Amino acid sequence: MAPILLNSMGNEHNGYIEQEKVYVKNPHLDSMEEDILYHFNLSTKTHNLPEMFGDIKFVCVGGSANRMKAFAQFIHQELNLQGNVDDIRDICEGTDRYSMYKVGPVLSISHGMGVPSISIMLHELIKLLDHARCRDVNLFRIGTSGGVGLAPGTVVITDKAVDSFFRPQFEQVVLGKVIVRSTELDEELARDLLQCSAEIPNLPTVIGNTMCTHDFYEGQGRLDGALCSFSTEEKLEYLRKAHEAGVRNIEMESTVFAAMCRVCNLKAAVLCVTLLNRFEGDQISTPHDVLVEYQHRPQRLVSHFIKKRLGYLS
Numbered sequence: 001m002a003p004i005l006l007n008s009m010g011n012e013h014n015g016y017i018e019q020e021k022v023y024v025k026n027p028h029l030d031s032m033e034e035d036i037l038y039h040f041n042l043s044t045k046t047h048n049l050p051e052m053f054g055d056i057k058f059v060c061v062g063g064s065a066n067r068m069k070a071f072a073q074f075i076h077q078e079l080n081l082q083g084n085v086d087d088i089r090d091i092c093e094g095t096d097r098y099s100m101y102k103v104g105p106v107l108s109i110s111h112g113m114g115v116p117s118i119s120i121m122l123h124e125l126i127k128l129l130d131h132a133r134c135r136d137v138n139l140f141r142i143g144t145s146g147g148v149g150l151a152p153g154t155v156v157i158t159d160k161a162v163d164s165f166f167r168p169q170f171e172q173v174v175l176g177k178v179i180v181r182s183t184e185l186d187e188e189l190a191r192d193l194l195q196c197s198a199e200i201p202n203l204p205t206v207i208g209n210t211m212c213t214h215d216f217y218e219g220q221g222r223l224d225g226a227l228c229s230f231s232t233e234e235k236l237e238y239l240r241k242a243h244e245a246g247v248r249n250i251e252m253e254s255t256v257f258a259a260m261c262r263v264c265n266l267k268a269a270v271l272c273v274t275l276l277n278r279f280e281g282d283q284i285s286t287p288h289d290v291l292v293e294y295q296h297r298p299q300r301l302v303s304h305f306i307k308k309r310l311g312y313l314s
C-alpha cells in the first residue's frame with residue numbers, strides 16, 4: 001500500500017501513514033500487553049472490545065452527560081431498534097468522568113467542558129475504535145455555542161475551527177515545546193450535513209468558522225464574569241473582527257476535536273446550535289424549554305444524516 005501524505009501540519013512521528021492503518025498514531029502502543037482506558041473504565045484485557053464496539057460507524061460527542069443519554073434514546077427511537085429505551089445503560093458507569101451509550105452502530109459519549117476534558121476523552125475513544133477494529137467511522141460533536149451575528153437557534157456546521165486569534169490551528173505543549181496542528185474538517189461531510197439540514201423543516205443552519213476558546217467568560221469576550229479587563233466597545237470590536245474572519249459561533253472544544261480527528265484520519269464534523277447572539281448580550285436568559293429545543297437541533301440533523309447513510313431515507 002503506497003503511503004499518503006498526512007493531512008496536517010507535519011508534527012507526527014514520521015509524517016506519513018499507511019492508508020489502511022487506522023486510527024492511532026503512537027508506535028509505543030504496539031508493545032503494550034494491556035491498554036487500560038482509565039477514564040472509560042475499560043481495558044483490552046477485561047473487555048472484548050471488538051465484540052462490544054466493532055460495528056460502530058457513527059460517534060456523537062457533546063459536553064453534557066444528560067444530553068448524550070437523551071441523544072442515545074432519541075437515536076434508538078429514530079432507528080426503530082428493538083428493546084426498551086430505558087434499558088440503554090451507561091457503559092462507563094464504573095467512572096463518573098464520562099458517560100457512554102451504544103445504540104446499534106451509534107456511540108454517544110459526553111466529554112465535559114473545555115479542551116483538556118475532550119482531549120482526554122478523544123485519546124481513549126480513538127484507541128477504543130482502534131482496539132475494536134472499527135472502520136469508516138464518522139465523528140460528530142453536537143454542542144451549544146454563542147452565535148456571532150446569527151439568530152439564536154441557528155445550527156452552525158463548522159468550516160474551520162479557529163483559535164482566539166482566528167487561526168485554523170490547535171497548539172499543544174508537548175515536552176516543553178509547542179506543537180501546532182491543523183484544524184480543518186472534512187468538507188464533504190460538512191456539505192452533506194448542510195444538504196440534510198435543507199431537508200428538515202425549521203432547522204436554520206449555516207456553514208461558518210467556529211472559534212474555540214479556553215474560557216466561557218473573559219476568553220469569549222463576556223462582560224458578565226467575575227473578572228473583566230475590557231470595555232463594552234473593546235468586546236464589540238473583537239466580535240466584529242471575529243465576524244470578518246468568518247467566525248459565526250464560539251465554543252470550547254472544536255479546535256482539539258478537529259486536530260485530533262484529522263491526524264488520526266477520522267472524518268469529523270462539528271455542529272453547534274447558537275444559544276444567543278453575542279452582539280446582543282452575554283447572559284443566557286432564554287427560557288429552559290426553548291434551550292432544550294435548541295439543543296435538540298444538532299441531534300435532529302445528525303440523526304437525519306445517519307438515517308440517510310444507513311438507507312432509512314431515500
Ligand SMILES: O=P(O)(O)O[C@@H]1C[C@H](O)[C@@H](CO)O1
Nearest residue numbers: 062063113114143144251252
Ligand atoms: O457541548 P457543549 O454544549 O457542552 O459545549 C459548549 C462549550 C462548553 O463546553 C460549554 C459552555 O457552556 O458549552
Ligand SMILES: O=c1cc[nH]c(=O)[nH]1
Nearest residue numbers: 144145146250251252
Ligand atoms: O456563549 C456560549 C454558549 C455556549 N457555549 C459557549 O461556549 N459559549
